[in-house]
Amino acid sequence: MPPVDIKKSWKEVNKERKAIRKNWKEKKLLKTLGLKKGFEGIDVNSEEINNTEFIEKLKNDVEQSEKTVKKKLRTISIAVPGSILENAQSVELKTYVAGQIARAACIYNIDEVIVFNDKGEGNDNKVKVLTEKNKNRACLQLARILQYLECPQYLRRHIFPIHNDLQYAGLLNPLDAPHHLRQQDEFPFREGIVSGVPIKKKHGSYVNVGLNKDVRVDKVLTPKLRVTVKLLQSKDGSKIQYGTVVPPSQPKLELGVYWGYTVRLADSLSEVFMNTPYKNGYDLTVGTSDKGFSVDKLFDNKEDNKQKDYKHCLIVFGGVDGLETALECDDKLSVDDVSLLFDMYVNTCPKQGSRTIRTEEAILISLAELRKLLFNDS
Numbered sequence: 001m002p003p004v005d006i007k008k009s010w011k012e013v014n015k016e017r018k019a020i021r022k023n024w025k026e027k028k029l030l031k032t033l034g035l036k037k038g039f040e041g042i043d044v045n046s047e048e049i050n051n052t053e054f055i056e057k058l059k060n061d062v063e064q065s066e067k068t069v070k071k072k073l074r075t076i077s078i079a080v081p082g083s084i085l086e087n088a089q090s091v092e093l094k095t096y097v098a099g100q101i102a103r104a105a106c107i108y109n110i111d112e113v114i115v116f117n118d119k120g121e122g123n124d125n126k127v128k129v130l131t132e133k134n135k136n137r138a139c140l141q142l143a144r145i146l147q148y149l150e151c152p153q154y155l156r157r158h159i160f161p162i163h164n165d166l167q168y169a170g171l172l173n174p175l176d177a178p179h180h181l182r183q184q185d186e187f188p189f190r191e192g193i194v195s196g197v198p199i200k201k202k203h204g205s206y207v208n209v210g211l212n213k214d215v216r217v218d219k220v221l222t223p224k225l226r227v228t229v230k231l232l233q234s235k236d237g238s239k240i241q242y243g244t245v246v247p248p249s250q251p252k253l254e255l256g257v258y259w260g261y262t263v264r265l266a267d268s269l270s271e272v273f274m275n276t277p278y279k280n281g282y283d284l285t286v287g288t289s290d291k292g293f294s295v296d297k298l299f300d301n302k303e304d305n306k307q308k309d310y311k312h313c314l315i316v317f318g319g320v321d322g323l324e325t326a327l328e329c330d331d332k333l334s335v336d337d338v339s340l341l342f343d344m345y346v347n348t349c350p351k352q353g354s355r356t357i358r359t360e361e362a363i364l365i366s367l368a369e370l371r372k373l374l375f376n377d378s
C-alpha cells in the first residue's frame, strides 16, 4: 500500500486503495485462470497481453465464476417466533402451521430457520442445554416439526424418537426437496446416518444413505451421526459402494442445488442476531411489519438495490403482536424503535385487505415480494 498523502481526503485515499486492491486481485485471478488453462508463464502485467481479446475473455470468465461462487455461497435465514403455534386451536392445526413454514422455507431455498421466543420468559443466557424445561414449549414444538420435515424420509425413524409433537407430522405435505431422494434416484450426494455396523479399526465407517446397501466412507464416525455423503464411482467389480463425507454446503457449492435448512432455537429476539453460525454474522437484515416502508419503494430506488449484494441475509417475522412486542420482552435490547434493529423494515403487502396478515402467510408473501432483491442473478 502506498503511504497516505495527507493533502488528500480519506475518501480519496480509500478509493485509490480500493482500486489498487481490485487491480491486484484481478491480476492474481487472471494468473490462476491462465495457468489452469495451460497458459503458463503469461505475464499479466504486459500491456500487449492486457489488450488482447483473450485477456478480455479471461476477465469475463473470472468475473462470471466469481459471481457464481458468491451466489452459491449466499445464505438466507428466516426467524419466526414459536408463539405462533399457541394461536392455533388444536395439535393438528399447530402441526399444519409448522408444515406451512417448512414448505415456504423449502420453496424459497432458505438455509436457516431460527425459532425464537418473543415472549421473554426463559431469557437466561447461562442455560446452554436445550431441554424441555428451560425452552419455550411452542418454540420446541415448532423447531422439532421443522427438523422432522427437513430430514429425508428414510432417515426419520433413525433420528427422531416417537414424540407427541410429531404425532401428526406424518400427515403433512412433504417438502419434496432435492435431498429427499428415493432409493432408485441417482444423485452424486446423499444424506445419511452413520450405522453401527462394525468395521475394522481405522478403516472408516458405513453410512445408511437410503440405498440397498450402506456406503463405506473413509472417516471413522460416531454411529447415529447425520452426514452428507458424496458417492464415489464404484471400482470395477467391487460390490462396495464408496463415498466420502462432505460439508452439507457442498451440494449447493458444487451443483447449485438446494440442500435443506438447519434449525436454530433462540431465547429472545436479540439472540436471533447473536449465536449465528456465520463468522461475521448477517450482513443484510430485514424486519417485516405492516408498519414498515412499502416494498414497492424498495425497487423504485436504484440505490437500495445495492443491498442485494449480501452474503448472509436474515429476515425476521413477528408473532401475533408483531416485532414491537418481541423487542419489549427483550431486556438486552435498548432501542425504542424496532425498525432500528434492521437494515430494512418492510411492509411486503401494501394496501392489504384483511386487517391482519398471519405470520405463516406473511412468510410466503414476503419471500415472494423480496425475491427480486434476494435471488438476483446479476
Ligand SMILES: C[S@@+](CC[C@H](N)C(=O)[O-])C[C@H]1O[C@@H](n2cnc3c(N)ncnc32)[C@H](O)[C@@H]1O
Pocket: 288, 289, 290, 291, 316, 317, 318, 319, 320, 321, 322, 323, 346, 347, 348, 349, 350, 352, 356, 357, 358, 359, 362, 366
Ligand atoms: C399478525 S402480524 C403482527 C401484527 C402487526 N400488525 C404487524 O405487522 O406488526 C404477524 C407478523 O406477520 C408479518 N406481517 C404481517 N403483515 C405484514 C405486512 N403487511 N408486511 C410485512 N410483514 C407483515 C410481520 O412479521 C408480523 O410481525
